[in-house]
Amino acid sequence: DAKTTQPNSMESNEEEPVHLPCNHSTISGTDYIHWYRQLPSQGPEYVIHGLTSNVNNRMASLAIAEDRKSSTLILHRATLRDAAVYYCILRDVYQGAQKLVFGQGTRLTINP
Amino acid sequence: EAQVTQNPRYLITVTGKKLTVTCSQNMNHEYMSWYRQDPGLGLRQIYYSMNVEVTDKGDVPEGYKVSRKEKRNFPLILESPSPNQTSLYFCASRNGQGIFNEQFFGPGTRLTVL
Numbered sequence: 001d002a003k004t005t006q007p008n009s010m011e012s013n014e015e016e017p018v019h020l021p022c023n024h025s026t027i028s029g030t031d032y033i034h035w036y037r038q039l040p041s042q043g044p045e046y047v048i049h050g051l052t053s054n055v056n057n058r059m060a061s062l063a064i065a066e067d068r069k070s071s072t073l074i075l076h077r078a079t080l081r082d083a084a085v086y087y088c089i090l091r092d093v094y095q096g097a098q099k100l101v102f103g104q105g106t107r108l109t110i111n112p
Numbered sequence: 113e114a115q116v117t118q119n120p121r122y123l124i125t126v127t128g129k130k131l132t133v134t135c136s137q138n139m140n141h142e143y144m145s146w147y148r149q150d151p152g153l154g155l156r157q158i159y160y161s162m163n164v165e166v167t168d169k170g171d172v173p174e175g176y177k178v179s180r181k182e183k184r185n186f187p188l189i190l191e192s193p194s195p196n197q198t199s200l201y202f203c204a205s206r207n208g209q210g211i212f213n214e215q216f217f218g219p220g221t222r223l224t225v226l
Contacts, residue, residue: 045217104154
């Protein structure tokens, strides 16, 4: 399975943009990039996913490098509620049906 | 409100005393799954179910059983719990129509086996 690498932790300030990086240099052509986050004392929740093009939704934006070896989750205006562990996950379109494989993720701290 | 519920949220038990953690979803999802989360090991899948009466092992199924008799429920059974099953457990579900549909997770069950 293709692996992802994320920084262990990041810190930002409230109301500022946050860019969370993810490296996936061994990504295959059939791997989708998914992001989930886990707020303190809660289960993970879906954030966004994409294949090649940049994606936007109400929670965040996903910027995918042209060679797809890296991606960045962008929180446009962080709030205290965005403090969480963020997971970057690759899902193969043919083999990814059964589960999500979570790495260690990035622990994001938001300062007031 | 669309949600996945788990009960109990917290449980302390002793070795060998059978227990069941219930999971229920109200979204009519075909796919349901159980994960455990441990420090340094992240979330690992225990069992999953693609639909009623269809279950399969995940990465760490030893010591666990599941059943899927109804679409909405997916209980996790520990027939003889041991201390190494002390963990935080999450149930999840998603619409089975697309593998990329988001998974919805329950709030978690913190289990301690003494």
